[in-house]
Amino acid sequence: xxxxxxxxxxxxxxxxxxxxxxxxxxxxxxxxxxxxxxxxxxxxxxxxxxxxxxxxxxxxxxxxxxxxxxxxxxxxxxxxxxxxxxxxxxxxxxxxxxxxxxxxxxxxxxxxxxxxxxxxxxxxxxxxxxxxxxxxxxxxxxxxxxxxxxxxxxxxxxxxxxxxxxxxxxxxxxxxxxxxxxxxxxxxxxxxxxxxxxxxxxxxxxxxxxxxxxxxxxxxxxxxxxxxxxxxxxxxxxxxxxxxxxxxxxxxxxxxxxxxxxxxxxxxxxxxxxxxxxxxxxxxxxxxxxxxxxxxxxxxxxxxxxxxxxxxxxxxxxxxxxxxxxxxxxxxxxxxxxxxxxxxxxxxxxxxxxxxxxxxxxxxxxxxxxxxxxxxxxxxxxxxxxxx
Numbered sequence: 017x018x019x020x021x022x023x024x025x026x027x028x029x030x031x032x033x034x035x036x037x038x039x040x041x042x043x044x045x046x047x048x049x050x051x052x053x054x055x056x057x058x059x060x061x062x063x064x065x066x067x068x069x070x071x072x073x074x075x076x077x078x079x080x081x082x083x084x085x086x087x088x089x090x091x092x093x094x095x096x097x098x099x100x101x102x103x104x105x106x107x108x109x110x111x112x113x114x115x116x117x118x119x120x121x122x123x124x125x126x127x128x129x130x131x132x133x134x135x136x137x138x139x140x141x142x143x144x145x146x147x148x149x150x151x152x153x154x155x156x157x158x159x160x161x162x163x164x165x166x167x168x169x170x171x172x173x174x175x176x177x178x179x180x181x182x183x184x185x186x187x188x189x190x191x192x193x194x195x196x197x198x199x200x201x202x203x204x205x206x207x208x209x210x211x212x213x214x215x216x217x218x219x220x221x222x223x224x225x226x227x228x229x230x231x232x233x234x235x236x237x238x239x240x241x242x243x244x245x246x247x248x249x250x251x252x253x254x255x256x257x258x259x260x261x262x263x264x265x266x267x268x269x270x271x272x273x274x275x276x277x278x279x280x281x282x283x284x285x286x287x288x289x290x291x292x293x294x295x296x297x298x299x300x301x302x303x304x305x306x307x308x309x310x311x312x313x314x315x316x317x318x319x320x321x322x323x324x325x326x327x328x329x330x331x332x333x334x335x336x337x338x339x340x341x342x343x344x345x346x347x348x349x350x351x352x353x354x355x356x357x358x359x360x361x362x363x364x365x366x367x368x369x370x371x372x373x374x375x376x377x378x379x380x381x382x383x384x385x386x387x388x389x390x391x392x393x394x395x396x397x398x399x400x401x402x403x404x
Contacts, residue, residue, distance in 0.1 A: 018334060019387040020394055023135050030390065031383045033057065034127035035109035038381070041098030041116045041123070044157040045072045050096045050126065054150045057130050061137040063148075071163035075150040076172060077133055081142035083403055088144040090400050091169075091177035091359070092393050093352060094129035095122045095154035104377045120374045121182040124381035124389075126150060128180075131386065132393030144401035147172045153351075158313065160351035164358045176323055177361035178396060179352040180389060182381060184374060186367030189388040191331035192343035193364045195324040199317035200249070200277040201284050202349025203310065207232060207295055209259075211304040213268030225270035226259045228304045232272065233257070235298045239290045250287055251277040251347050277347040279316055288312075317353035320360040327362040330396045334388060338367075366392070 033053070040049050051073050058066045058077040065078035103110055103117035111117040118124075133148045149168070153159030168174070186192055209232070211223030233254045244250045254274040260267030276291070278284040288310045299306030324341075331339045343365060352363050366389050372378045 020135065020391045022138070023131060023390045023394065024387050026131065026134065027387050030127050030131040030386050033130055034123050034381060034383060034386070037123040037126055038118045039109045039112050041111050041113055041118050043100060043116060044097055044153045044155065045159065047073050047096045047152045051075050051150065051152070054096070054126065054130065058133060058148070061134045063133060063137050070166055070168055071152060071159050073152045074159060074163050076168065077148040078172065079133065079136045079140070079146045079148065081144050081146070081401060081403065082140045083143035084145060086144040086401055088175050088401055089147055089173050090144065090397055091147045091149055091172070091174040092129060092132065092396070093149040093151055093177060093179045093355060094125040095151050095159070096126050097122060097153055097155050097157070097159070099155055099375060101375070101377050105380060107380070117377070118381070119376060119379045120155065121368070121381040122154065124182055124386070125180065128386055128389035129393060131390035135390065135394050136397055141403050142398050142401040143403050146397045147174055158351055158354070161354040164354050169358045174359055176400070177355045177359045178323070178327060179355070179361070179363040180392065181350070181363070181365055182368040182385070183365035184368040184371050184379070186365060187338065188367050188369035188382060189335055189385050190338040190340070190367035191335060191364055191392070192340040192367070193319065193324055193328055193331070193362060194341065194343050194345070195319050195321045197279045197316050197318045198343070198345055198363060199350045199353070200279050200347040201312070201316045202314040203276045203284070203312050205274055205276060205291065205311065206309040207272040207306060209270040209299055209304055209306045211268065214266050216264045216266050219266060222266040223303045224266050225304060226267065228299050228302045228306065229257055229259060229270045229272055231302070232295055232298050232306065235294050236291060239287060239294060243290050244283055244286065248283050249279045249345065249347065250283055252287070252291065277349070279345055281316065314349040314351045315353045315357060317350045317363055318356060319362040320356070323360050323362040326400070327364050327396065330399050331364065331392060333395050333399070334391045
């Protein structure tokens with residue numbers, strides 16, 4: 017693989033940064049130590065501007081090329097936060113924070129972008145500006161949305177933006193991408209049911225919210241099975257059901273929560289509308305009342321066509337023909353979608369190799385792919401902004 021030689025030389029340094037971040041995981045927007053580490057490294061590299069506190073705890077570094085005549089700016093984004101999972105592997109850099117671990121590889125993403133920033137700041141072999149974006153709260157907090165809403169794209173005059181995520185199961189050091197919708201909109205819902213509580217031995221005097229909730233759970237599956245076009249993709253999953261605390265009491269209230277996933281705006285609208293109707297009418301059929309609070313979180317991650325082709329061509333510079341440009345869509349969500357709504361760009365997967373999938377307590381980022389990821393970022397900037 018034509019890895020950038022200079023990047024290969026400091027592979028051990030990037031690995032050390034990654035393992036340090038892994039040993040000190042932080043959640044959501046509380047990535048204070050990680051953000052400070054990132055900002056310190058960027059200053060050491062001689063990055064032209066280091067701005068902290070964007071999107072609460074995000075960090076942005078600005079690297080100007082030897083020439084800036086093109087007037088163009090390319091944004092590269094990594095995420096910094098971890099997950100509330102107890103790590104089970106016992107390695108020297110195991111998480112020191114109980115109940116928190118980097119189970120999604122954001123430690124690797126951050127380290128690889130730091131490695132690319134070091135190389136770009138040293139060489140500056142491009143005409144324009146590279147902006148490296150280190151984002152908090154990808155895991156459910158919407159840190160990408162916050163950075164965009166604070167005006168990051170305009171403040172740094174970003175023309176295009178690119179993201180990358182490791183992918184267990186893909187061959188080590190390969191890449192995968194697709195144009196258009198690649199990851200799903202990730203929404204949440206809360207269903208509150210009110211009936212008439214009472215003694216479990218006298219159900220005829222009650223309206224049983226557990227029974228109502230069970231029917232609502234079943235009926236919701238009809239929305240995907242019988243309302244959504246079979247050619248489209250949608251998921252409705254009820255993941256919690258809370259009702260009552262005693263074996264002999266029919267509870268007055270019940271609450272169901274869950275997630276809904278879609279790959280198009282039209283199906284997203286349809287799902288919300290039909291779920292509301294099903295919830296309210298099913299409850300009414302039993303004499304109960306129910307409300308649906310449908311919360312739209314991450315939109316569909318949709319890659320722009322021209323930028324997808326460009327990202328794939330850059331990946332081929334690094335790994336040859338080991339680039340899949342028709343990777344299957346997945347129903348997982350990713351808040352880089354907010355950045356792709358704000359600017360043209362593309363999101364790519366880098367192969368992690370065999371091993372546990374992300375969000376698993378035995379997951380660990382594969383340090384072998386660090387030079388591949390760093391080289392991809394470096395070549396992307398140098399190709400998009402050729403020095404001439």
